[in-house]
Amino acid sequence: MGTKLWGSRSSVKARKRAEWVESRGGSAIGGAGAAVGPCTIVGGGRIGSLLAGTHPGNKLIGRNDAYDDLPPGPIYVATRNDALDGVVDKCPDERLGDLVFLQNGYIDEWLKGKGLEKNTQALLFFAVAKLGEEPTDGVTRVNPEGLTAVTGKHAEDLKARLEEVGLKCNVLGEDDYAKAMWEKLAWITGYMLVGTAKGMGSVGETGEKQDEILSELFDEMFGNVEGIEWDDKEAVKEKLRAYTEVVAHFPCGVKEFEWRNKVWYGRGLDKHDGLIKECIEAGTFALTLTE
Numbered sequence: 001m002g003t004k005l006w007g008s009r010s011s012v013k014a015r016k017r018a019e020w021v022e023s024r025g026g027s028a029i030g031g032a033g034a035a036v037g038p039c040t041i042v043g044g045g046r047i048g049s050l051l052a053g054t055h056p057g058n059k060l061i062g063r064n065d066a067y068d069d070l071p072p073g074p075i076y077v078a079t080r081n082d083a084l085d086g087v088v089d090k091c092p093d094e095r096l097g098d099l100v101f102l103q104n105g106y107i108d109e110w111l112k113g114k115g116l117e118k119n120t121q122a123l124l125f126f127a128v129a130k131l132g133e134e135p136t137d138g139v140t141r142v143n144p145e146g147l148t149a150v151t152g153k154h155a156e157d158l159k160a161r162l163e164e165v166g167l168k169c170n171v172l173g174e175d176d177y178a179k180a181m182w183e184k185l186a187w188i189t190g191y192m193l194v195g196t197a198k199g200m201g202s203v204g205e206t207g208e209k210q211d212e213i214l215s216e217l218f219d220e221m222f223g224n225v226e227g228i229e230w231d232d233k234e235a236v237k238e239k240l241r242a243y244t245e246v247v248a249h250f251p252c253g254v255k256e257f258e259w260r261n262k263v264w265y266g267r268g269l270d271k272h273d274g275l276i277k278e279c280i281e282a283g284t285f286a287l288t289l290t291e
Contacts, residue, residue: 204248
């Protein structure tokens with residue numbers, strides 16, 4: 001059976017998050033006129049717990065729980081990428097269309113393989129440092145409207161839900177979303193890779209000391225995305241610099257290679273693959289180069 005919202009340890013932290021929302025004047029604890037209805041959240045980590053506090057009727061379940069007695073509406077998947085197969089396998093066929101994917105990295109091919117490429121997807125440009133803590137929004141000097149974006153059937157629900165906790169969200173069409181997805185992928189793979197290869201302690205330090213390498217790497221990346229053209233690559237780079245300033249404390253690390261840097265690896269991107277090699281030689285990342 002799925003866990004009750006107020007039952008598990010994760011749910012207790014979700015309740016604390018909801019209390020924080022209420023303290024800021026939100027309606028997450030059942031206040032009259034709540035902007036959103038109940039939903040399901042899969043995964044009780046930082047993002048899942050944040051979403052769980054947006055309505056008293058929400059149901060928070062773990063990645064291994066059954067999908068029993070779920071509320072109607074979106075099912076927010078707030079798990080790591082390596083849990084996605086299990087989530088889809090457990091989800092009833094009639095609810096597959098309600099799955100909303102919030103993952104970092106490139107999941108397009110995985111979605112197509114599951115027949116879920118039209119599902120709602122989101123790019124979360126905000127940070128929750130610890131469970132239950134106030135989030136830091138991705139509002140920057142270049143994008144005061146925020147960078148978080150969503151597309152698909154449940155896009156408006158996520159926008160309203162994030163507004164409940166004081167975060168901005170932009171609803172995009174498929175084409176604009178695809179471009180934004182590649183930009184975020186370039187950010188998370190690029191800054192993390194350069195920072196790791198060059199021994200930087202954070203993305204902020206990487207941006208300050210390795211801007212030239214980052215710029216060359218982004219030129220490579222943006223020139224290697226089929227079907228998408230950037231009118232002003234320098235403007236995109238500045239957008240990514242500005243976001244880095246907001247989350248400057250993020251540590252660097254090449255993680256979830258299958259979902260992130262593997263998208264670029266072995267496609268003739270000399271700068272990218274050279275940086276991967278530097279990480280391997282330094283012992284900061286392990287990869288069998290024959291993959």
